[in-house]
Amino acid sequence: MCARSLFSEDNSDGASTAPDTLELLISPVSRSPSARVSYPESIFSSDDLAGASTSASIFASARSSTSLYTNVTPPPDATPRLIQGLNRHELFEVVRQETLHEWEAALGPKVVIFIANDTVTNRDIHLRVSLIRRALLKIFPDADPIIGSAEPISACINRPVVFPFLIHRISEPYSRRLISQLCWTIDGFTFFAVDFVRPATSFVMTLTGLHLPSSPESNRTVETVVRRWLRDTQSVASFIRQYHDNLPGFTITEDHVEFTLSTVEVTGTRLGFEADSPVAFNVYIIPPTNDAAHHLAWMREVQGITYFADCGTGKAAPLFRCSTCKARDHSSTSCPFPVNQLLDVGTNIDFNYFRMH
Ligand SMILES: [Zn+2]
Numbered sequence: 001m002c003a004r005s006l007f008s009e010d011n012s013d014g015a016s017t018a019p020d021t022l023e024l025l026i027s028p029v030s031r032s033p034s035a036r037v038s039y040p041e042s043i044f045s046s047d048d049l050a051g052a053s054t055s056a057s058i059f060a061s062a063r064s065s066t067s068l069y070t071n072v073t074p075p076p077d078a079t080p081r082l083i084q085g086l087n088r089h090e091l092f093e094v095v096r097q098e099t100l101h102e103w104e105a106a107l108g109p110k111v112v113i114f115i116a117n118d119t120v121t122n123r124d125i126h127l128r129v130s131l132i133r134r135a136l137l138k139i140f141p142d143a144d145p146i147i148g149s150a151e152p153i154s155a156c157i158n159r160p161v162v163f164p165f166l167i168h169r170i171s172e173p174y175s176r177r178l179i180s181q182l183c184w185t186i187d188g189f190t191f192f193a194v195d196f197v198r199p200a201t202s203f204v205m206t207l208t209g210l211h212l213p214s215s216p217e218s219n220r221t222v223e224t225v226v227r228r229w230l231r232d233t234q235s236v237a238s239f240i241r242q243y244h245d246n247l248p249g250f251t252i253t254e255d256h257v258e259f260t261l262s263t264v265e266v267t268g269t270r271l272g273f274e275a276d277s278p279v280a281f282n283v284y285i286i287p288p289t290n291d292a293a294h295h296l297a298w299m300r301e302v303q304g305i306t307y308f309a310d311c312g313t314g315k316a317a318p319l320f321r322c323s324t325c326k327a328r329d330h331s332s333t334s335c336p337f338p339v340n341q342l343l344d345v346g347t348n349i350d351f352n353y354f355r356m357h
Helices: 003-007 020-025 047-064 097-105 125-139 172-181 216-232 234-242 253-262 292-303 351-355
Strands: 111-115 146-149 165-168 183-186 189-195 203-210 265-270 279-284 307-309 312-316
Touching: 097 146, 111 125, 111 172, 125 146, 125 165, 125 183, 125 189, 172 183, 172 189, 203 216, 203 292, 203 307, 216 234, 216 253, 216 265, 216 279, 216 307, 216 312, 234 253, 234 292
Parallel strands: none
Antiparallel strands: 111 165, 111 189, 146 165, 183 189, 203 279, 203 312, 265 279, 307 312
16 A cells, blocks of 8 residues: 555545534533553654653753743643544645655654644635744744645545644754644634654544443443454454554564553443433554554554444444544544634634734
8 A cells, every 4th residue: 555545535534424413412521531541651752642751851941941931831731632543644634745745855843733623725824824923933932933834635625634734944842842732822823733753643443333331331341342353353463463663572473462452442422411322432552553554554454343242233433523623532522622712613713813913
């Protein structure tokens, strides 16, 4: 499978988005479990976790030099926050290969920024660049970043896909600071900053069809079901034996398989307000590979399994797409990021607001 096909407008994994009405059915009590999913830090190396792990040291250094922090840029939370399901494939889904090649060739620290609640457009791109520049200069007054925009593959995508901007010609500390905070709100303008070299996240799928109540016990039950079917699916073990660059360096190949299965974590989300509303189960597994193409194959491998159980038949469904942060494990109404209410009104940003400031 060539990289080009992976980053073309191949929407086979997410074209069948949930109907808009589903958003109304999602219980507001559902929350991204990202903060509760634990990872062995040693096997992750990039933005979300490394950023989080470095944030403490950045914070510590900031005490001696507060230049990176102002009233508008408080230190990042100590708790790591993730945008689950936003992998390299999803981040650059609408970016043309030619643009991606140019971005890859750019030297120095690189950060990708996307605006909360923004969508793909061919209008007002320059205004978006100006807003990002204004916000960055408010954070780092002495910076002079290059802000690159993409020529979208399609300007008429009615799904909350990412419309990314490349930020480079910035220093390493500034780059780390942007990424470690992840979600920024400057003068009512909210954006997300992630590493250009984005690692694979652990979210693999949302299972529907398992008729269990929303409870920790149900989560454990689904974990057992998922582990059993992964173990019984020969191609899963074969895949892990072949691709395990993201796992600890076990000497026995089979340990890679066992380790991966041991990291299965499940969190249920009730799809409605009634006590007996159906429950969907988000499944998280530490990805065996960090290679973008192989990770996509891994996701499709796991999503392609039918999880037969005594409580129903679990099937992967592309249920969630957060329009705010573009995560795939929660709905927009359950987004954990503190987005300014002014912008949290839909997918259309009121750019006139910014013109007034
Ligand atoms: Zn979100």
